[in-house]
Amino acid sequence: MLLPRPLRRVAAIILFGILLLSWQLWRVAAEFGFEEVQDQYPLLLKYLEGKRGNGGAWHLPEEWTQESATNPRSIIDAATVALNATTSQSERQLPHSTIPRVIHQTWKDTRLETWPEIFRQSVEKWLAVVEEGDMAYMFWDDNGVAQFVKHFEPDLEDQFNALPSNVERSDVFRVLVSKWIGGVYVDADTEPLQRPTEWITQTDILPWQDPEVGRSYRSTEPVRAIVGIEADNPPDKDTYWRMGYFYPVQLTQWSFAWAPGHPILQRFLDHVFGIVRGVAKSHGNDLRCDATQQELDGIDPVNLTGPIVFTDSVRTWLEMKADLRWDSLSGLEDGGISKLVEDVLVLPITGFSPGRGISGNMGSKPITDPSARLYHHAKGSWRKFSLVVEYGKVCRKLFGLCRDWPKVSNSNWILL
Template sequence: MRQPGPRRIAIALVVCLVMIYFFYPNSDLDFPSNPTSVRPAVREPPIQKSPRKRPKTQPILKHYQTLRENLEYQFPYDISGMFPTYIWQTWKFSPNQDEFDERLREPEASWTGMHPGFIHEVIDDKMAAALTRHLFSSTPEVIEAYNALPLPILKADFFRYLILLARGGIYSDIDTAALKPAKEWIPSTVSPDTVGMVIGIESDPDLDDWEKYYVRRIQFCQWTIRAKPGHPILREVVARISEEVLSRKSLGTLLDVNDVLELTGPGVWTDSVYWWLNQISNGQKVSWENFTAMRDRKHIGDILVLPITGFSPGVRTMGAEDDDHPMAMVKHYFEGSWREE
């Protein structure tokens, strides 16, 4: 009888292996490198994977946090950061609408012309309300206070602080014109990473009866402000306005036009500025006496204060110089349309 050759033996071995594979698909047999020693496979126990946890983006806010603490958490302040390249203005209509006042087109365009590369937005009332809801969704009391304000000017005042707190940049009233770019507001002798806010003197009345005309002896402008997001002054003014409005709302106290200057205007703004300056003054009291008769910029802590000429040139009172003065940065035309409303 003829013995099978090596080729036939190999074929037969392959056939056997294939039959084992198909007839025993769940076999626990392991095929080692040496086919002559077949042994049971040693299987590792299945690894029990723990459910994957989502990384926390932020800790849960505790119920006992105050509004100020919540605002500080939501909008942190970094003095060493750059000033954001935003320009914010508010008006009833946007510049691309026919209803936009033609007298305002040239002043509005001056901001874009002086600041190429900046994002310049003119925000109407509906957009302001939508942005407030979006940016302050984690602080519902701020949204409630905004909605409770009965006059458009009160909401416009409040919104300038809100947008600067959340996003930073420059806010300026629609009836202002840029005379110099913002980079020139800070002198070359001052490093921008030591300045968190640039403000200007609004009024410096050297009168015995100044209270008849102004709400503070020295008032700071709130028609033009440059700030880094999260600045403590902005946090404080937002908290003060929110708390006062909600308190009046709970008491059923109506607001009227006399509240504009105190509740959301230069009164509460000036008080908030003084509050912060006294926080960082190392125990030395800061008051209106530190700013009266200023003729040059003053750097206190992280605040740069411009003299009255800075944002009020050409008013020909209280020491303000003309529009062409080196210290003149922004021209205010004092339309005062809110008084008509």
């Protein structure tokens, strides 16, 4: 039953007052939060707040900028300076590699007071690494990501923008920036346990042997890629898919490092945008029509741009180049050693995923272990709660059913 008209006016005024008060309280809280940022996070203020620019924020070692003919006015300019400064300059690359000493991070904006607290804590620690060493730093906001795609991949711009959400665009951008600029990509909810300049040791690149087939791997090439295992499970058991993984041995995307132009990166991009073009083709090649968007949105992000397609891109390339048996990368039987295959260094699960609990440990060692490079807080700020996804987790783990149910929520599913 509707309220009488006079009461409806009163209710509307009360509602407006509540909204206005809430906004004022939020604004005061934001200002208070910014004061806390000033006190607790001096490096955030120095390198992000103090060096905001067109497309994000950046830091370049002074020597690198002195060699440049132009003063960077945008993050695209800064990234180009970093690329030019690190090409063929071994002292500006990670030891034992041709990977530039550049760290990339991304988030939708550089408004520090609105960030999740864990982002502020983690990024502050990465900036300490930057300050300690001769490294460049690039923080890309949404505008910077858009500029990057338009500048470096104009033919992919429409397809990139057709991806259904920021989740997929973030997955693709970290590959694009690795392809063109190279360096170390780390999510904003990770924190360093070792400086990237310490990520590759002489022990990591020693020869190793596949115990099942007896094949030895003895590469003398400099490392051009560093990837880390996220899931490490026996291939002959159902443990991996009960835990929600597609492969028994699966790679993570919250961190990796690349020399510019590595062919695995293009393999990933060809796969992703092949799917996008295929979906659009079935709808008159219209990338933006509702039918195309709805079909793309219906694809689980882990299948479209996530760890499944990323793992598959690395796996197929290494199988082709080195006749690798993929499951030989598991660290369950050898205590978790790094394995160099061709020019790709594959870190054990402890490399990028140390400190896992008893449940779902998969051989992960404590964060104090020498093989631990970074810690991932796994906040998943982009995730939404979905009854479908949560039911699937329980169904898989307890009953061994629902294997093919979606792993990540999507706007077409029931959300709470």
